[in-house]
Every structure is written in C-alpha cells, then in structure tokens.
Amino acid sequence: MAQKKPSRVSPRLPRGFVDRDAADLRAQQQMLDVIRNVYERYGFEPVETPMFEYTDALGKFLPDSDRPNEGVFSLVDDDEQWMSLRYDLTAPLARYVAENYEALPKPYRSYRAGYVFRNEKPGPGRFRQFMQFDADIVGAPNVSADAEMAMMMADTMEALGIPRGQYVIRVNNRKVLDGILDAIGLEGDQPRRLTVLRALDKFDKFGTEGVSLLLGKGRLDESGGKGDFTKGAELAPDVIERVLAIFDADGLKGVGGAFAGQAGVDAGLAELTSIEESCRTAGYDADRVKIDPSVVRGLEYYTGPVFEAELLFDVTNEKGEVVRFGSVGGGGRYDGLVSRFMSQPVPATGFSIGVSRLQTALKNLGRLDTAERPGPVVVTVMDRDRMADYQRMATTLRNALNAPGQPIVPVEVFQGNPKQFGKQLQYADRRNAPVVVIQGADEKAAAKVQVKDLIEGKRIAETIGDNAEWREARAGQELVDETHLVQTVRAILDRHAAARGGQQS
Template sequence: MAKDKANRPKARLPRGFADRHPGEIRRTQRMMAQIQEVYERWGFEPVETPLIEFADALGKFLPDQDRPNEGVFAFQDDDEQWLSLRYDLTAPLARMVAERFQEVPRPYKSYRAGWVFRNEKPGPGRFRQFMQFDADIVGAASPLADAEVCMMAADTMEALGFGKDEYAIRVNSRRVLDGILSEIGLPEGDPRRLTVLRAIDKADKFPLPEIAKLLGPGREDESGDFTKGAGLDDRQSEKVLALLDPTADPQLSEDLVTIGEVVKRAGYDSVIIDPSVVRGLEYYTGAVFEAELKFEVTDDAGRPVRFGSVGGGGRYDGLVGRFISQDVPATGFSVGVSRLAAALAAREGASAADRGPVIVTVMDRDNVAAYQEMTAKLRAALNQDGAVVPVEMYIGDSGFKAQMKYADRRGSPCVIIQGADERAAGKVQIKDLAAGKEAAANIEDRAEWVAARPAQVEVDADIETIAAAVRAIIG
C-alpha cells in the first residue's frame, strides 16, 4: 500500500488552465448561439481550422534553433517540423484562405469559434487556454469593411442584452501610430515596436506614468515581477504618450474619417473613435477596434469590478500575403468568450443555466420500475413547447438523507418524494429546495422542522398535477 501511495499521481491542475462547471458551460453555449445568430444575420458563414498549425504559419512566433520562441506551446513531429497549438484564430484563417485562394469568394466573410493557447504568464482572469469567437472579412480593402465589422460587434453586444450605455466599440487606426513610431526612430521591423504596442495596449489598466515606465526602462509590479521596457528616451516616450492624452484633438487618418461617417449615418452611436486603442499584436496594419464594457459589478468581497475589454480586432492586410505572391486585405473581430461569459454571469447572477435537475427520490427499492416510470412521464410532461427541464431518478445506493444531499449538490430546484404511505394514498410530496433552505433557517429544532416540513407540498400523484406543481416552483 505504501508503495502504491508513493507512486500515485497527484490530482492537480496546471497553472493557467481551468475546469468548467455546468452553469458556466450552459451560459457560454447560450451566449455563443446568440453571437452566431448575429454573425449569420450579417452574411458570415462558419468555418473550422485545426487546433494545431505549423509553427511558421503563426507569423512572428517562429521556432529558433532549439525551441519555439516565447508565446506558443510547440513540439516537433516525427519529421522534426515544429508544430504549435494555435495562438489565435486569425493566423489559421490566413493560412486556410491562402491554401484555398482560388476557391473562396472574395470578399470572404467567415466566423469561427474555438480554444486558443498562449504560453504566457497566467494571472487573475488571464488563462493559457481560452475561447474566442471570430468574424473576419478577407479580400476587402475599403474601410467600409472595418465599419461593417464594428457595427456587427455592436449588434452582438446588444443581442447579449447590453444596453447602449453599458458598452462601447472603440475604434482607432494604427496608421497614425505607425507614422509616429517611424518618426521617432522605430521603423517597421524594429523589435522595440511590439514592446511599445503592448505598453500602449495597457492604457485601460494603468495610469500614464506606469505606461511611461513600460516605454522606458521597464516596470516592476506589486508582486516584484519586472517587465522590461522598450528603452525609449524621454523625447520618444512623450511623442507616444501624446496619443493617449484625452484632452488633445485626435489625429484622424482617412480610414477613420470614413468609418466615423458610415457608423454615424447608420445610427451606431456606440461605435466611437478613441486614439488610445492600439491592440498588442504586431500584424495589425490599419483600423483597430475594441469592445469595452462600461458598467461595474461587485465581487464576493463587495469590491467594485469593471470588466473593460471583452473583445477586439482590426485590419491585418499582411497575413494572407505571407503565404502567396500578392497582398490580400483583411479585417476582423474576436470576442473573448470566457471573459464575456463571466461578465454576463456577474451581472445576471444565478439563472436557469445554473439550475440542476428535478430529482425523483427512491424510497422503496422494490418499486424502482415505478419510480422510473414516473420519471419518464414527468420528463416528457415538463419538456414541451421548447422547454428544457432536466428530470432524473436517483440511481445511487444511498438512503433518503444522502439523496437530499445529492439533490442539494446538483442545484436541484425540487425533489419528488413518494414512500409507501404516499403511494397507498395516491399522493407525492414535492419539496422546494431553495424555499426550504430559506424557511429552515428560521426553525430552531428538529421537532419543529418535522412538524413544519418547510416548503414541502403534497399533491395528487397524476403526472399533470405533479408537472404543474414543479412548474410553479421553477417559474
């Protein structure tokens, strides 16, 4: 036994990854169905790409002589070629379009959903595996395509139930910033450009003095971890920080002017021009956008929490062209599914998505078939006209007390109880578990509890009567 224990693997989850519970999964599925409906309404079609790509297809994340660069999870196949878990859904789309360039219509409008993986330092709300839901237009150089993506992003937020005062789609253009970076001595290809972009991208999280540290020598956070800066001098940093000054008149490129006119004429007041939007990835070449939630919720400790950015994207005219001998314009938007689902959960609280099944308890092992018959008929009665109400019979070996504990752990709204006395009388007991907890909190001893039977009702044992009582409980 000691040897077995010593060799037993430890149950542990790798840092930066998470298990998901039923309520979260159901809420995410419902949310993704709503997003898909919006994307379809705008004429976008579904496509899937694999989780694994050749590492060189991911652009800047290329393998060095011994291992892949920081940022991706990668391994070598039996041909000693580097493969990587996809970092996002955009680079795989660019590879697919290039590979099927003569087949796909252009402009090519598609959407994709799936897991992406980043080999980066995890932290609160920052995971190494998370889900994205992308929509892209490949083959349209006009800023009208950027405007369309922004308006569709706004429709998506409203389809999910966010009011116009609760979110904003913020838009900027990298062309102004790229010009300034070249002006201060950081031409295209300079490795410091990406560090600058990532520093500016944190403007919604840090005050300007902290951004200045990231543009300069670097910044040490509260934990003592040090992030190396871009190494700009004071003059260079001031030029970049001037773009983030909310009191200054924004420098508008021609594409921003067009986007602004189109969205205004179409009535999308929630799409706004904001010079602080940059996006941290280097492949963006023009307009960039970010979906931001503006409302606050409170965490378990009562502290205010603001979710901020829950999605973003932009124009990436160079990605497809990496694979073929011509430039191919493209633009797109990505929803951060996990973050957006967390925001919805925090705002809405518990919902039907978190509710467990109605449980039919088994009081008499000699009549299991009768309990199963009741369960099947009740399931059929409750799940009509599009309703989804899970119903199950307890199939464990434990007694009544353990069955009630099981129902509680499953988050069941109610349990159906029929012992020998109830069967003889043609009755069942239905216990409302949520109301029962509330009532039991005011009962001081067991005798009082037995006499009161809090939130428990007796009804006739015919299925329609039971179903009506259950509906009254679950609402």
C-alpha cells in the same frame, strides 16, 4: 515480504487551467448565444477548425513575445511533423480559407468560438487556456468592412446588456502608427519601435506624464511597494513632445497636426476618416465608436485599422485597487495573413472577443442569469427488483414534461445505493430537486404513488418544531393515483415557476 501498496495519484489541476461548474458553463452559453445572434444578423455563418495546426501554418505572430515559438504547446506527430495547439482563431482561419479558397464565396463571412492555448507563465487573470469568439470577413478590401466590424461590436456590447456610456469601441490604424515610428527615425529599429508602441498603449492607464516617461528614460512603478522599473524608448525630448501631440485633440486632429505629410500617416488617416464617416452616417456616434490614436494591438499581422472593445466602468482588482475594467476584445485588418499560403493578395478583417473576460464583466454588471436552477425530478427506488418500473415512470415524466421550445425539466432515477431511503432524500436535496416520486410495494399494489414537493416541505418544516408533528404532517407530500402522476408533478412545477416569477417581479 509484505507487498507494497500501489501509490495513489494526487488529484491536481495544472497551473494556468481552470475547472468550470454547471452555473458557469450555463452563463457562458447564455452569453455565446447572444453574441452568435448578433453575428448572424450581420450575415456571418459558423465554421470550425481543429485545435491543432501544423506549427509552420500558425506562423510567428504571438503578441508581445520575443521568442514566439516559446509561447505555443507543440508536439511531433508520427510523420515527424511539428504540430501546435492554436494560440488564436485567426491563423487557423487563414489556413482554412487558403485551402478551400475556390469553393468559398468571396467575401467570406464566418464566425467561430473555441478554446485557444498559450504556453506562458500563468498569473492572476492570465490563463493558458481560454475561449475566444471571432468574426471575420475575408476578401473585403474596403475599409467599409472595418467600419462594419466596429459597428457590430457596439451592437454586441448592447445586446449583452452593457449600456452606452459603459463601453466604447476604439479604432486606430497600424499605418498611422508605423508612419509615426518612421517619421521619428525608428525605421528598422524593431526593439525601440515595440517599446514606443507599448508606451502609447498605456495612455489610458498612465496618462501623458506616464507615457512621456516610457518614451524617454523609463518609468518606475511604485504601486504596491514593488518599485518595478520599465526601461523607456530613450527618445529625445523634442521627439517625445511631437509624439504626445497626437493626444492633444480628439480623434484624427492630433495625429494630423503632428504628422500630416508622412505617407503612411496620411494613408491611415484617410482610412480612419472613411470609417468615422460610415459609423456616424449609420448612427454610431463617438460615445459608441471612437477614433483613438492610443490603440495598439499586439499581434504583428495587423496591416491597417485596429479595434478594441473597452468597458469603462470601475472594478476592484485582485490587489484591492479600483481600476477601469478595460479591454474585452480586439482585432483589425490583416491583409497579409491568408496571402502567406497563396500567390495572390487576400484582404481580411476580423474581431475577437475574450469570452472569459467578458463573462467576468457581465457578472460585475449583473447581466448574467446566475440564479440557482431547479434540479431534476427524482424518482426514488424502494425495491431494487423494480428498476424497470421506476425507469418507466421517469420516461413517462420526461416525455410529458418536456414540450418543444420550453425549458427542459430533467427527470432521473436514483442510481446510488437505495438501502437507506433517507440518503435518497439527502441526494435530492443536494441536487436542488423540486419534487421526488416515491412508490413502495404497498403503493404499487394500490396503483398509487407518493409525490413529495420538497420546496413546500421545507417551508412547512420551518413552521414545525416537533419531530413527531413533522412526521405526522408528511410535509409537502401527497398520495395520488398512478395515472395522475404527470398532472400532479406538473402542477407542483407550475406553482414553483409562478412563485419564482413573482419574486423576480
């Protein structure tokens, strides 16, 4: 009986996850370094928490979810305790601060970047794993800390190369929003409260008319021919008119005119007034930090000021529609989150940047270095028995070409099958190698080495039409003393760098 062949595993990427190549990761690191620099200028220092937390420590705070526990990836460990992958970086920070409270300086300023996970249905631009970069101040009760957060976000946008007029940090207050909901008779009616908040959050997208429909019977979305109907909050017409009045004037005036005298609204307006005064005094005008009553953050743990970093330029979405790019980060005050673990109140405020979304925005603006980088210097292998010699040459080049503080020059020995030399040159070409080093038995005996400038060789080859002439020309290749290997390779790399600099200028 013939033996059954083992079945092959099909290589397939899980839905909602992405692979990322070197160029993407380098661009991301470039962006993270800029953000980190801004955070550290404000006195924040790094901390790292694990990707897993005990499920009860994370709490039920997922945004816009009727069943929060359905939105996390969870498992039972060998102690029969439920653990979950973190869905944001704030809940783990709250646990960390509570666990180390006595040892930490208060207020405690920290930042952290890391992947978070949502067990949700993936879609266009919606992933199950994505990176956030957070900054938080724990133990600061005054709204001056919230103002500082807004100002730091404005500085971050500009440090990343996003000019004024193409971004704004929008600020609102959950006390204002909750006070409005109480004032229109929705105390305790959580489903309708959430519907109203979602409607207000759509003001930038749908305007007064669209929000009015969402506050009333509902809105039919006919874009793309779908005809999706969103059920409204079913507020009375006079109540809708009163709510919409908060958008009649810039910033604080609309809210104050419609709801002044409501305790929660008045408290929230006082905090927003203080934030606005701090920002304006420090030179952050309304084109950078703007009080905006339409800002609604989804997480339920926010207790005071909330922020959103919005990009104002237009892009074309996956449907071919021209739309405003929109939010790339947000946050707010969460005075009750750390207190869940302690017997005392612990005020806190923070901000989270959506790294992948911001990176997409910077690519649209041409603010990330996406130019192809030079590949490694490749030391080719002419004789398998001389691998130690080739490794010695590579080590010499690595040590000589990589000065501290300078861009890295990678050097590698070809580790594939050296039988066909042409395959080695093909490999070097695919790796975008600027230089290859060649030393066969004859060169070794004469203490010589061949150094081939692949970029110059390609340029010369374009001017030669005859194969025999090309072989004779040995385009871009020179024979040098082995003792001159480093200076020859360095001269070629310097020439390439100068040419790139001239092209960029």
